[in-house]
């Protein structure tokens with residue numbers, strides 16, 4: 369029995385969330401008195417494994433197969449399953465990345481299990497591990513536990529476990545060659561590409577005024593522009609604003625947009641879903657204006673006004689002009 | 691092309707949430723409900739494919755009786771017929787339970803393409819589509835922005851992190867989980883609303899589909915998260931709140 373972390377890398381560069389997952393697995397391992405293993409797959413896995421191996425781990429497995437060179441959910445699920453079965457892993461942990469979302473539920477289903485996805489914390493009750501995950505876009509938490517026989521599967525949300533608590537060490541690296549047939553891989557991924565070059569570099573702005581769906585209608589945007597002007601700030605937005613075409617895509621902040629860390633980030637009518645937070649939580653000062661006191665954005669705000677933005681923003685503009 | 695679109699009914703986005711007496715779910719009696727946002731985009735993509743290549747769009751929904759309202763709205767937008775797995779207790783923790791029912795309901799249909807949203811606004815599992823693909827034995831791709839069908843295969847555009855995209859070629863039948871924002875959503879026309887009343891909405895019970903399976907993950911309780919960061923919040927009169935905030939930003943945080 370062991371705990372297995374399946375990390376992620378691309379072309380030899382480790383996805384840093386893998387280290388958070390290792391740190392979490394070390395905690396779980398200490399609590400459950402289980403050895404912890406880690407694994408990587410894909411072209412460059414061996415190179416990236418070196419960084420993982422500098423942790424207190426029993427072993428790092430480099431899963432090698434030419435059908436894994438380019439990521440496909442079919443090959444990934446088949447390969448990881450074989451390692452899970454070989455190790456007899458009790459608990460398999462993943463970072464909650466787009467790639468994990470793509471293959472881990474398939475893997476769990478193939479093994480007649482369920483993945484507890486997007487976990488933000490854990491607790492112990494006797495012998496049971498309780499996973500905490502978010503419902504309603506971060507407004508409510510839920511305690512969930514796995515039932516039945518192991519292996520259990522869980523993916524961990526970015527930033528929920530701290531990579532700097534990882535215990536260093538020097539783990540042996542071992543190759544594992546799964547058996548995969550070309551006919552089992554049904555999709556053919558093509559090259560990665562980026563859309564357009566970004567004309568606005570939000571990363572360079574000292575102050576960002578960011579607007580969300582609370583603005584209701586694009587006709588109300590001039591109010592936000594005035595606020596930004598009064599603060600000499602750049603304008604950014606949450607995803608739905610850009611999806612609707614109210615502001616250009618290049619102003620989107622979040623996991624699928626830009627990552628920013630200005631001196632001040634002023635979020636107006638933004639709820640604070642995790643996919644937005646990952647793009648701005650490095651900001652020095654976060655200010656939020658939201659009518660809902662339970663909005664998750666207040667969780668990370670230094671200052672906030674609970675109120676109707678249509679009243680608060682004009683008042684704020686007036687105050688700033690003084 | 692036979693296209694199935696899985697749609698889920700979820701509490702409207704601005705709902706005021708309260709935990710119910712069981713401690714396991716929210717008080718749902720007086721909430722209003724709407725289609726899960728990415729599912730609306732999945733439906734739009736399905737309707738556009740039908741317009742391009744012909745065929746039919748079948749809406750699939752598992753949920754209580756009230757979900758019929760959301761299904762009717764999808765029919766009014768142009769879906770041809772609907773399968774409603776009417777079930778109150780889909781459990782809050784285990785996406786395999788509803789996915790099994792959905793897979794069973796699709797056994798007779800043999801669709802060319804199944805579309806789901808990438809994630810639900812309430813449970814946020816982000817995995818029901820992928821599970822369904824595995825249960826149906828078809829390939830899948832996730833977080834899709836665009837679909838181009840070329841006969842028996844298609845090329846789809848996947849969103850990746852950090853502004854990257856990737857095209858993927860895959861055979862049909864297949865399942866795709868759709869991202870929001872890729873299309874402009876249509877409104878139901880008056881004509882569409884009228885027509886929807888005559889379209890087939892087939893109710894199926896869980897027991898017709900082999901019953902609910904034993905969950906592999908159990909939800910113990912739900913609760914509001916504790917706010918652990920010391921935020922200074924100003925409430926009340928907007929003018930006073932704005933003045934206080936500006937003072938803090940000038941003299942305490944010194945960012946303006």
Ligand SMILES: Cc1cc2nc3c(=O)[nH]c(=O)nc-3n(C[C@H](O)[C@H](O)[C@H](O)COP(=O)(O)OP(=O)(O)OC[C@H]3O[C@@H](n4cnc5c(N)ncnc54)[C@H](O)[C@@H]3O)c2cc1C
Nearest residue numbers: 580581582606607622623624625637638639643644659677
């Ligand atoms: C894979 C994936 C990637 C994603 N990538 C991103 C991304 O890069 N960036 C991103 O932003 N999102 C992203 N999202 C979407 C994200 O999950 C949220 O849906 C989105 O951030 C919500 O935007 P919002 O806060 O503007 O809208 P909502 O969640 O609808 O929030 C609106 C807020 O406005 C408040 N409000 C309403 N009216 C008023 C008023 N009059 N006065 C004051 N406040 C008011 C409400 O209380 C609410 O909190 C992604 C989702 C997924 C699944």
Ligand SMILES: Nc1ncnc2c1ncn2[C@@H]1O[C@H](COP(=O)(O)O)[C@@H](O)[C@H]1O
Nearest residue numbers: 696697752806807809810815816817818
């Ligand atoms: N009860 C349901 N009925 C129909 N579709 C569903 C249901 N639950 C989930 N789905 C589909 O699966 C997607 C992902 O949901 P989830 O895995 O809960 O995040 C949703 O966007 C829907 O398209």
